[in-house]
Amino acid sequence: MAEPLLRVEKLVRRFGGIIATDHVSLDVAEGELHAIIGPNGAGKTTLISQLTGHLSPHSGSVLLGGRDITDLPAYRRCALGLARSFQITSLLLDFTAADNVALAAQAHAGTSFRFFANARKERGLRDAAHAALDRVGLAHRADVLVSKLSHGERRQIELAVALASKPKLLLLDEPMAGLGVTESQGMVKLLQELRKEVSIVLVEHDMPAVFALADRISVLVYGRVIASGDPASIRANEDVKRAYLGDQHVVTHHG
Amino acid sequence: MKAFTVSKAVTALLLAGLVLLPLYSQLSGNIFILTLFTRIIILALAAASLNLIMGFGGMMSFGHAAYLGIGGYAVGMLAQEGVGSGFIQFPVALAASAIYALVIGALSLRTRGVYFIMITLAFAQMAYYVASGLARYGGDDGLTIYKRSDFSGLIDLGNRVQFYYLCLACLFGVIFVIWRIVNSRFGLVVQGLRSNEQRMQAIGFPAKRYQLVCFVISGTMCGLAGALLANNTDFVSPAVMYWTRSGDLMVMVILGGMGTLFGPVMGAVVFLLLEEFLSQITEYWALIMGPLLLLIVLFGRGGIMGALGRAGRG
Numbered sequence: 001m002a003e004p005l006l007r008v009e010k011l012v013r014r015f016g017g018i019i020a021t022d023h024v025s026l027d028v029a030e031g032e033l034h035a036i037i038g039p040n041g042a043g044k045t046t047l048i049s050q051l052t053g054h055l056s057p058h059s060g061s062v063l064l065g066g067r068d069i070t071d072l073p074a075y076r077r078c079a080l081g082l083a084r085s086f087q088i089t090s091l092l093l094d095f096t097a098a099d100n101v102a103l104a105a106q107a108h109a110g111t112s113f114r115f116f117a118n119a120r121k122e123r124g125l126r127d128a129a130h131a132a133l134d135r136v137g138l139a140h141r142a143d144v145l146v147s148k149l150s151h152g153e154r155r156q157i158e159l160a161v162a163l164a165s166k167p168k169l170l171l172l173d174e175p176m177a178g179l180g181v182t183e184s185q186g187m188v189k190l191l192q193e194l195r196k197e198v199s200i201v202l203v204e205h206d207m208p209a210v211f212a213l214a215d216r217i218s219v220l221v222y223g224r225v226i227a228s229g230d231p232a233s234i235r236a237n238e239d240v241k242r243a244y245l246g247d248q249h250v251v252t253h254h255g
Numbered sequence: 256m257k258a259f260t261v262s263k264a265v266t267a268l269l270l271a272g273l274v275l276l277p278l279y280s281q282l283s284g285n286i287f288i289l290t291l292f293t294r295i296i297i298l299a300l301a302a303a304s305l306n307l308i309m310g311f312g313g314m315m316s317f318g319h320a321a322y323l324g325i326g327g328y329a330v331g332m333l334a335q336e337g338v339g340s341g342f343i344q345f346p347v348a349l350a351a352s353a354i355y356a357l358v359i360g361a362l363s364l365r366t367r368g369v370y371f372i373m374i375t376l377a378f379a380q381m382a383y384y385v386a387s388g389l390a391r392y393g394g395d396d397g398l399t400i401y402k403r404s405d406f407s408g409l410i411d412l413g414n415r416v417q418f419y420y421l422c423l424a425c426l427f428g429v430i431f432v433i434w435r436i437v438n439s440r441f442g443l444v445v446q447g448l449r450s451n452e453q454r455m456q457a458i459g460f461p462a463k464r465y466q467l468v469c470f471v472i473s474g475t476m477c478g479l480a481g482a483l484l485a486n487n488t489d490f491v492s493p494a495v496m497y498w499t500r501s502g503d504l505m506v507m508v509i510l511g512g513m514g515t516l517f518g519p520v521m522g523a524v525v526f527l528l529l530e531e532f533l534s535q536i537t538e539y540w541a542l543i544m545g546p547l548l549l550l551i552v553l554f555g556r557g558g559i560m561g562a563l564g565r566a567g568r569g
Contacts, residue, residue, distance in 0.1 A: 052457065078459035090457070092450040103447050107459035112440045113468070119440040165458055 003066045005030045005169055005199050006051070011060035013046055020046040021057065022223035028169065033195045035202045035210045038220035039243060044203045045087055047220065048173050051201070052084045053077045064169070078107065081168035085158040085175055087203075091146045097157050098142040102129035104164035132164040133157075136190060152183040159190070169199045176206045188212060211235070219243065261567030262560055266517045269524065273423060277416045289415055291531060296422045297483045299523035302507040303429055304476035309505070310514035311437050312469045313449030317372045318359070318379025319504050322352045322474050324386055324496035326481020331398040331491040335391075341404030341412070345482050352478025353471050355382075360470035364463050379501055386493040397492025404486055412486050422483050426520070429476050434516055436472070445469045509552055512560030521559045 004027040013021040020043040028034045038044055049055035051062060053074035061070045069077050083104075092100050099120070105128035106112060106119065119125065133139045136156040141149060146157060155175060162170055175191070176184045188209050194200065195213070204210050210217065211231045218228040221243045227234055234240055273296065280289040301323060308314040329348035338344065363374045392398045403412040412418045436442045444465050447455045452462050485491040494500075503526070511522025529547065533540035555562035 054453075054457075073461070074456045075459045075461045078457065084457055086454075086457070090451060090454045092447050092454060094450055095447065099443070103443060103455075103460075104458040106440055106443070112444050112460065112465070114440040115442075116435050116439055118435075118438045119443050120438065122440075161454075161458060 004028055005032075005065060006201070007063040007066075008051070009061045009063070011047070011050060011057050011062065013043075013050060013055065013057045019223050021050065023060070024220070024223070024225055025060075026218050026225060026228060028199055028201055031195075031199055032215045033191075033200045033202060033213055035204060035214035035217045036220055037204065037207070037210055037217060041222075042220040043223040044220055045173060046223075048084070048171055048201075048203055051171055052082065078165060081166075082171065083162040083165045083167035083169070084171040085155075085162050085173060087173040087177055089151070089154045089158055091154060091157055091161070093147040094145065096143050096145055097133060097138060097149065097153075097160075098126065098129045100146055100157060101132050101160045101164045102126060104161045105129055105132070108165050128164055129160075132160040135163055135194075136160045137186075152179055155179060155183075155187065156190075159194075163194070163198075167198060169201065170194070171201045171203075173203050174205060175202070176204060176209055184209065262563035265563055266521070269517075269521065277419055281416075286415070289419055291527075293415075293419050293422055293487055294484075295524055295527045296419070296426050297480050297487060298504070298507070298527060299520045300422070300426045300429055300483070301477050301480035302504050302511070302519035302523045303426070303433060304473045304480065305504050306508045306513065306515075306519045307433050307436070307476070308470055308473040309508055310512075310518070311433075311442065311449065312445045312466060312473075314364075314466060314470065315368075315372045315505075316363075316375040316470075316473075317498070317501050317505065318375035318377075318382075319473075319477055320496050320498070320500035321355065321359075321379040321382040322477035323481040323484055323500065324382060324491070324493065325352050325355055326478035326483075327485035327491035327495055328386060328389075328392070328398070328481075329478075330404060330482045330485045331400050332392055334400050334402060334404075335398060339402050339405045341406040344404045345479070348482035349475050349478050352481070353475040356471040356474025357467070360467045360474070364466050364470065376498055376501070379496060380498060383493050383496040383498075386496060393492070395493065397490055397494070400485060400489045400491065403489065404482070418486070422487075425479060425483065429479070430516055430520070432476075437516075441465065441468070506548060510548060510558050512558030515558075515560040518558055518560040525559065 006028040008024060008026050011021050011024045012019065024047060036044055036047065046055065050057045053072060057070065061068055063069065064080055064082060069080065102125045105125050109124060130139060130142060133142050136159050138153060138156050138160065141153060146154060149157065159175065176187055179187060184206060191213055202213065214231055216228065216230055217234045218225050219234060219240050226239045226243060227237045276292050277289060280286060301319065305316065305319045308316055326348040329351050330344045333344045333347060359375065359378045363371055366374055387395050410417050410421055437446065444460055448462050448466060456462060484495065507522035507526045508519050510526055511520065512518030529544055533543050557564065
């Protein structure tokens, strides 16, 4: 069997007495779209933060393409081909859309200790930025300040920024959060396109979107993976149904 | 586009005024104004260097006057020891400032926000007390410089007009360099870090090393201002490093407009002229100056440059 692109082994993260990530193991194969779902407070964002390096686990390991990246800081992981989008939009508000994306391209195109030449006139970076913006359908908004863009547009910029770093693996933390119905549909369509080019880990609440997109789904409840498999088997899984329909039941189980 | 023309016109007017000032001084026989403006230009240079980290980099250093002292003492101490050549004094002043900035920056940049302000302030006060303790170099009383930096006939710092133009050339040079830097790859990263550090880390930029390099560049530039200032006053004392002077520099930057190229120059001119004229009117000039600055900062958000931009828009 081929080495998976991302391998998470027995990851544990505690906050005081609470175990937010409880021995989580999962694999993401090359080209796969792997969705992580779970009720509120299941530890999805905590898990993502450990994958991106914004939070360090207490034990366990994260491997990217066979290389142990558990202790690498966020910026180093990014250089290895791991890009993320934030659940709460996190962009450079006082920069234009094109600048935001071009900076992501710049991070992966040679040194940034260049002090004299005008970076906004570097064709390579500008072209990369426009290509990424075009990909998410925002090329016409390239020169608008991000603070002047709508919420939906900012979600798309998040994606363009992640794409501009030419990642091997895209970690998307609730890309549909706060989007309207049509905007969500647009995002699903976009992700359907992107998954052909890049492996994706998708954390999302929007169930129809998840079941439409995912190759495999892992269900996280109270920090544990209670089920992992293709959409059909997850839909049929009794534990998953209980977790979503009867939280009470699971709570008593945990004691 | 009209907004651009108003602030640009005022800036151009100011710069032309600075270039032509020695001519006016010669014609009118007013030597005082030349001395005053030499000082203003030197402090504008210091403010411009502070603006690089504060306005563009978002690093609120409250200890920037330390470099004025370091640059000044480098000149003063070397002169005292019989090294009068400016070709040695100035490079030493810049190098000493750069090394100080590297050490202070490496320690201070571990912190953020208020802690960064306090720790840069603390280091500057430390420098102040170290200078006060230098008995060989005048201690508390300061050090008189009997001979200005000697550039072997290339330029005579003892000549008021030549010295004025040297300072002005340094100011323009520094602003030119800052202009190139803020539009470069490096400059965009530093400004991105000011805007959203988490995002910049996530796209692959290690924050600290960019901020540290920026901090060192800024400190070195201010060291140049220090070396010029010591030559201007023929004197250097711990007082140039006192925290109130750091505060003055911050006020100049905020007053003129943070994160604009010429804001600090505008701020320095207005601040120091106000100080000069108000102190001639009354002993209690600070009582007028304080509220005045407060009003400008409160109602002219973005400082003078911001206000000019709005005036242009009508």
